[in-house]
Amino acid sequence: MLSDADITALIITLKLALLTTLILLVLGTPLAWWLARTRWRYKFLLEAVVALPLVLPPTVLGFYLLVALGPNGPIGGVMQWLGGQPLAFTFAGLVIGSVFYSMPFVVQPLQHAFTSIGQRPMEVAATLRASPLDRFFTVAVPLARPGFITAAVLGFAHTVGEFGVVLMIGGNIPGETQVLSIAIYDHVEALEYAQAHWLSGGLLLLSFLMLIGVYAINRRFSVSSI
Numbered sequence: 001m002l003s004d005a006d007i008t009a010l011i012i013t014l015k016l017a018l019l020t021t022l023i024l025l026v027l028g029t030p031l032a033w034w035l036a037r038t039r040w041r042y043k044f045l046l047e048a049v050v051a052l053p054l055v056l057p058p059t060v061l062g063f064y065l066l067v068a069l070g071p072n073g074p075i076g077g078v079m080q081w082l083g084g085q086p087l088a089f090t091f092a093g094l095v096i097g098s099v100f101y102s103m104p105f106v107v108q109p110l111q112h113a114f115t116s117i118g119q120r121p122m123e124v125a126a127t128l129r130a131s132p133l134d135r136f137f138t139v140a141v142p143l144a145r146p147g148f149i150t151a152a153v154l155g156f157a158h159t160v161g162e163f164g165v166v167l168m169i170g171g172n173i174p175g176e177t178q179v180l181s182i183a184i185y186d187h188v189e190a191l192e193y194a195q196a197h198w199l200s201g202g203l204l205l206l207s208f209l210m211l212i213g214v215y216a217i218n219r220r221f222s223v224s225s226i
Contacts, residue, residue, distance in 0.1 A: 002195070005175075009180050012091070012179055013160055016159060017098075017157075020159045021102075032113075032114055058164025059168055061101060062168025062169050069087040069088040088169060090177070093169045094166050097169040098162060101158075106155040109147045109150040110144065113151075114140060114147070122139060125138070125139045153213065162181060166181070166182065167182055180203060183199060
């Protein structure tokens, strides 16, 4: 069964995943829209930056974020100069690291969804004198709804399963920065396989159910659009 420490790690993990997903949806939506619509010849450079966490080892990204957020880093130094504390080994640091690491899992589905809309619906809305903002919220967003659902689920699930990045940035502080993936590692290291099975099985089931939901919703939208 789950211990109090495991339940606390679960709460921290869900809180981190939810907050990260919300931040990425707010920041990633305009970025994905711009990437889908722009004709800038060098946009592939920005696309490469967004996709970098897909191929970069998590410990590498975590290391450089740790340096940046630490007391001698640019971000941590500014925080210390302003009277705050460095963001390394804090929950806020975990959120920053998770936003960077899960970014492609949110931005890319949104970009593909916006690209698949095409120009025609937006041009029709423009002929009806809809402003660019109106066209985005009344035409683009509803048509890209499956992309938003996919982005939210993938961003949430990927954040739940993070290990290397959160361990580098947040360490393993029970009740503050210890997430489920690190708690599982601790149980295995202590040969507590029963507890590790409970946590691992729960994450496996959660991930499977979320993927089923994504595929079912996308299938429903694809059928209804025929």
